[in-house]
Amino acid sequence: MKKNKVLKIVLIVLGALVALLAAAVLGVLFYLHSMAAGIPETLPDAPADSTQVTLTDDEIDKLLSGEITLEELGKRFGISKYYMLRGFKRKYGVTIVQFLNQCRMNYAKNELRFTDKQIDTIAEECGIHDSSYFNRIFRTTEGISAGAYRRQWRN
Numbered sequence: 001m002k003k004n005k006v007l008k009i010v011l012i013v014l015g016a017l018v019a020l021l022a023a024a025v026l027g028v029l030f031y032l033h034s035m036a037a038g039i040p041e042t043l044p045d046a047p048a049d050s051t052q053v054t055l056t057d058d059e060i061d062k063l064l065s066g067e068i069t070l071e072e073l074g075k076r077f078g079i080s081k082y083y084m085l086r087g088f089k090r091k092y093g094v095t096i097v098q099f100l101n102q103c104r105m106n107y108a109k110n111e112l113r114f115t116d117k118q119i120d121t122i123a124e125e126c127g128i129h130d131s132s133y134f135n136r137i138f139r140t141t142e143g144i145s146a147g148a149y150r151r152q153w154r155n
Helices: 002-035 057-065 070-077 081-092 096-114 119-125 131-142 146-154
Strands: none
Touching (some): 057 070, 081 096, 096 131, 096 146, 119 146
8 A cells, every 4th residue: 555655656746747847848949939030830831922921030029929010010021011911821821810829829828737827917928918808819729718728737
């Protein structure tokens, strides 16, 4: 009986260490991604004849944090917001908004799994200042609420 208790404790400790290691690896990968230049690897290659709208990681980070709007970004490219949106969609097969929401939800999932931050705080860090909008996007992309997602990973 004592041997079973020791084995359970060892398994719990090993599980915690694996979770910490996974969190560290994800943190390093997220950091490296944010430091890399060019388009993130999650986007498909562009067809040869598409309109060239290429966002740098800095521009993506500014869009995510709300430091820059799509209108301002369009002005940087010297094109209208709508032309830029169409060019991005043609090039990558997803809209800028879909891509930004995908980045936000990937960040949020990581934070929900490996931190004890409140969901409202995570939403703010994702650049979404309305928690009900954050919850709606999260439920749409993941199929469950942010709270349920966190509980699922904790159990």
